[in-house]
Amino acid sequence: MFEIKEISVAYDGRTILDRIGMGLEQGTFTALVGPNGTGKSTLLKSIAGLIPAKGQAALAGRVLNQNEKLKTVAYMPQDTGAQSSLTVLEVVLLGRLQSLGMRIGDDIRAQAIAALGRFHLEALQDRPIGAISGGQRQLVFLAQSLFRAPKVLLLDEPTAALDLRHQLIVLDRIRATCADNGMIAMAAMHDLSLAARFADRIVFLNGGVICADGAPDKVLNPEILQQVYGVEAEVQQGQSGVLHVSPVRALQGIWA
Amino acid sequence: MATDATLAGSASGRQMARRLFWLVSISGLLAVAFIGDILTGPAFLNVFDVLAALVSPGTAEDPTTVIIVHSIRLPMSLMALIVGASLGVAGAEMQTLLGNPLASPYTLGFSAAAGFGAAITILFGFALPVIPSMTIPVMAFLSAGVACLMVYGLAHIRGITAEVMVLAGIATLFLFQSMQSLVQYLAAPEVLQEIVFWLFGSMLKASWFSVMVSGAILLIGVALLLPDFWKLTALRLGDERAASLGVNVGALRRRVFFVVALLTAGAVAFVGTIGFVGLVAPHLARMMVGEDQRLLIPASAICGGLIMTGASIASKLLSPGAVVPIGIVTALVGVPFLFGLILTGKQRHW
Numbered sequence: 066m067f068e069i070k071e072i073s074v075a076y077d078g079r080t081i082l083d084r085i086g087m088g089l090e091q092g093t094f095t096a097l098v099g100p101n102g103t104g105k106s107t108l109l110k111s112i113a114g115l116i117p118a119k120g121q122a123a124l125a126g127r128v129l130n131q132n133e134k135l136k137t138v139a140y141m142p143q144d145t146g147a148q149s150s151l152t153v154l155e156v157v158l159l160g161r162l163q164s165l166g167m168r169i170g171d172d173i174r175a176q177a178i179a180a181l182g183r184f185h186l187e188a189l190q191d192r193p194i195g196a197i198s199g200g201q202r203q204l205v206f207l208a209q210s211l212f213r214a215p216k217v218l219l220l221d222e223p224t225a226a227l228d229l230r231h232q233l234i235v236l237d238r239i240r241a242t243c244a245d246n247g248m249i250a251m252a253a254m255h256d257l258s259l260a261a262r263f264a265d266r267i268v269f270l271n272g273g274v275i276c277a278d279g280a281p282d283k284v285l286n287p288e289i290l291q292q293v294y295g296v297e298a299e300v301q302q303g304q305s306g307v308l309h310v311s312p313v314r315a316l317q318g319i320w321a
Numbered sequence: 322m323a324t325d326a327t328l329a330g331s332a333s334g335r336q337m338a339r340r341l342f343w344l345v346s347i348s349g350l351l352a353v354a355f356i357g358d359i360l361t362g363p364a365f366l367n368v369f370d371v372l373a374a375l376v377s378p379g380t381a382e383d384p385t386t387v388i389i390v391h392s393i394r395l396p397m398s399l400m401a402l403i404v405g406a407s408l409g410v411a412g413a414e415m416q417t418l419l420g421n422p423l424a425s426p427y428t429l430g431f432s433a434a435a436g437f438g439a440a441i442t443i444l445f446g447f448a449l450p451v452i453p454s455m456t457i458p459v460m461a462f463l464s465a466g467v468a469c470l471m472v473y474g475l476a477h478i479r480g481i482t483a484e485v486m487v488l489a490g491i492a493t494l495f496l497f498q499s500m501q502s503l504v505q506y507l508a509a510p511e512v513l514q515e516i517v518f519w520l521f522g523s524m525l526k527a528s529w530f531s532v533m534v535s536g537a538i539l540l541i542g543v544a545l546l547l548p549d550f551w552k553l554t555a556l557r558l559g560d561e562r563a564a565s566l567g568v569n570v571g572a573l574r575r576r577v578f579f580v581v582a583l584l585t586a587g588a589v590a591f592v593g594t595i596g597f598v599g600l601v602a603p604h605l606a607r608m609m610v611g612e613d614q615r616l617l618i619p620a621s622a623i624c625g626g627l628i629m630t631g632a633s634i635a636s637k638l639l640s641p642g643a644v645v646p647i648g649i650v651t652a653l654v655g656v657p658f659l660f661g662l663i664l665t666g667k668q669r670h671w
Contacts, residue, residue: 115564135567142561149557151612152336156558162566165551167615191336194558206562 066090067217067249072120074104074111081107082118083273089217094243095251096260099270100294105253106143108270109219112251113140124216135163139215143222144203153197153205154190157181160212180212181205183238200231207235211242218242220252224259232256236263261285261308269293281308291316340616343609347623351402354630358398361637364389400527400591401633401647402626403535405598407588409625410543410618411581412599413606417553417614418574418581419483420560425600426585429472429490431465432596433497435589438464440504440516457519458531458590465586468493473578481571482560486578522593522648524633531591538587542580543618549573550614557612597652598628601659628655 067089074082082104089095097105111118114134121128124137139160151159157177158165165173181187184204189197194205203223210218220239224232240263242248251268254260260267261281269277269284271293277284285308290298297313359371370383374390411426419428426432438460449456475489476482501520505513546553552573555563560570589595605628606620629647631654636645 113565115561140565142565149612150607151554151557155554155611155613159551159555159558159566162551162555162568167550 066125068121068123068126069112070121070123072108072111072118072122074107074116074118081273082111085120085270085273085275087268087275087278089249089251090265091249092243092247093249093265094240094263095249095266095268096264097251097253097268097270098255098257098260098293103270104273105270106221109140109221109251109253112217113138113219115140137215138217138219139210139213141206141210141218141220141223143225144199144206148195150193150195152191153181153186153194154178156194156205157209157212160209177212180208183211184208184234200227203227203231203235207238211238214246216248218248218250220250222253222255224254224256232259239263257285257290257310258308261310285310340610340613344616344620344623347609347620347627351623351627351630354627354634355398355402358401358630358633359390359394361634362389362394363642366390396529396532397524397527398630398633399532400535401524401629403532403539404588404592404595405602405625405627405629406622407535407539407542407584407625408595408599408629409602409606409621409623410539410546411584411588412601412625413603413614413617413621414546414553414577414581415599416603417556418577419487420556421483421487422604423600424487425596426581426588427494427596427599428487429582430468430492430494430497431582431585432589432594433494433501434468435461435465435586436520436594437497437501437504438462439519439593440501440508443516443519444504444508444512446512455530462586462590464497465582465590468497469579469582469586473575476578481574481578483574486574518646519593520648521646522589522595523644523646524592524636525644526592535587535591538583539622542584542587543622545580546577546614546618549577550618553577553614554612593646593648595629595648595651597655598625601655602628605655605658628658631655 068087070086072082072085073080085108097108099105107116110116111120112122114131122134122138123129129137154177157180158169158173161173178187178190181190184207186201186204186208189201189205194202197205207223218239223235223239227235236259239250239252243250264281266279267281267284268275269289276293277289285300287298287300290296290300290310295316297316299311299313301309301311303309356368356371359375360366360368366386366389370386371390373380373382374387375395378387378391408426412424415424415426415428416422439457442457442460447456449459452459471493472486472489476485479485505516508516552563552568555566555568556570556573564570585599602625603617603621605624606617610616610620628651632647632651635650635654636647639645639650
């Protein structure tokens with residue numbers, strides 16, 4: 066169990082996150098959803114120890130210090146492009162930056178190539194990261210994050226700007242790694258249908274607090290969507306049994 | 322899958338072999354250029370006599386050659402190499418730290434500050450006790466140190482990000498350039514000529530002492546960068562990604578900033594302002610060996626040394642009987658290299 070306790074963040078006297086707490090079970094994938102600017106990225110970064118925050122993160126009952134967080138928790142930022150000419154293989158190797166020396170052993174190189182192989186990207190290993198497509202790049206960064214073999218993986222909008230196929234590949238691989246290795250994953254997402262399809266649990270964040278939390282079929286309903294997003298929406302179950310969210314209209318008076 | 326991984330592994334091995342080949346090739350080219358630089362000058366020297374003077378000066382047949390090589394040409398050639406290497410490494414790290422391909426050791430105003438320190442020393446004609454001949458280099462070094470502290474102070478207050486450092490650096494650059502211009506405006510014609518000559522940059526100021534000091538600074542600078550090679554490589558993915566990989570970006574930027582300041586001040590204090598090398602040498606290196614800092618730093622040093630050595634040869638050949646200040650010809654030598662690589666390169670490297 067990975068526990069987040071009383072996480073609070075404030076900038077210039079303005080509260081961004083207010084005493085957020087939750088427990089994430091081993092081997093589960095949680096979707097963190099909510100409107101833009103509501104603190105999703107801030108929460109992920111504060112859990113990963115990348116920004117100053119009050120509160121604690123604990124794994125199996127043990128509170129993690131900064132060094133332990135770096136070893137245990139991996140954070141994958143939103144893809145904002147990459148102008149670097151580092152090769153795809155070098156980018157994946159950087160996942161284990163703390164253990165790289167002047168010489169890279171054949172074993173660690175083979176492991177990095179195997180990490181790329183999970184996404185069928187071995188052929189790209191010598192290509193510059195800035196010269197491949199956005200979808201491929203996101204898969205490379207996911208391969209880098211998984212190469213770290215983290216116990217907890219936090220992802221900031223991992224499917225943003227990806228085509229349908231890449232969205233499914235990315236989320237499917239995250240879910241499979243959770244199931245196979247017991248990894249705990251939490252991803253900030255906007256696509257509620259994808260969240261319902263892949264996540265074990267959905268946490269709604271709004272105004273810096275959690276306003277709904279539970280299994281997709283428990284929390285994905287028109288009332289909560291209206292309360293969180295200010296929209297009228299339909300939630301239907303598809304033939305495959307997966308919930309689909311269709312926004313109908315933005316409600317007047319709720320949002321300026 | 323194992324077969325795929327093996328095939329893929331050999332592909333990455335080939336790329337590393339290609340990069341090492343480039344590194345060895347430019348090292349060989351630098352060695353040849355270095356000998357060529359020693360050979361070039363007003364007194365005609367035989368290549369075998371020069372090699373003998375270098376390898377075993379005690380048994381060389383021609384004592385005049387030994388004296389010319391060891392007392393005049395070798396310090397100048399070594400200084401060109403060391404200054405080029407220092408500026409190449411400083412430029413590579415400046416571009417890495419600021420995530421900006423146009424950054425160079427001069428972006429943050431260290432060189433302009435060194436120029437001001439030298440100019441004001443020449444204007445007032447004062448001399449340090451004990452080491453009067455070292456007054457200009459010491460003042461240039463100290464002045465660069467003041468610029469370094471100014472940029473660091475501003476960045477420390479506002480946050481040591483690339484944007485703040487560039488803004489603080491550009492402000493410092495303009496400040497010292499203005500003060501340098503003011504000193505030149507106030508100077509008498511003969512003093513002005515001396516200031517301008519210093520600012521052009523010249524290897525004629527080189528001595529064994531300057532070679533030892535600048536060489537030691539280069540070695541110390543590179544040694545200080547060694548533990549951060551992988552962190553600096555990660556920084557090429559951007560601050561946030563580097564931080565997510567466990568890099569303390571602020572602390573890294575602070576450490577490397579001081580190394581860059583040290584390398585730049587060590588390079589320009591003795592020989593004057595030399596532009597272009599710190600900007601272009603890292604680009605040349607990146608085109609050949611990529612962004613892995615284990616190779617980029619030595620390659621940037623070698624490319625910087627190569628440009629400076631080539632410029633040193635050109636400065637002695639351009640005007641028979643005189644040595645044109647090397648700072649004037651660095652671009653003349655470096656630009657053809659750069660254009661050639663841009664035109665033949667298959668991909669962008671910045």
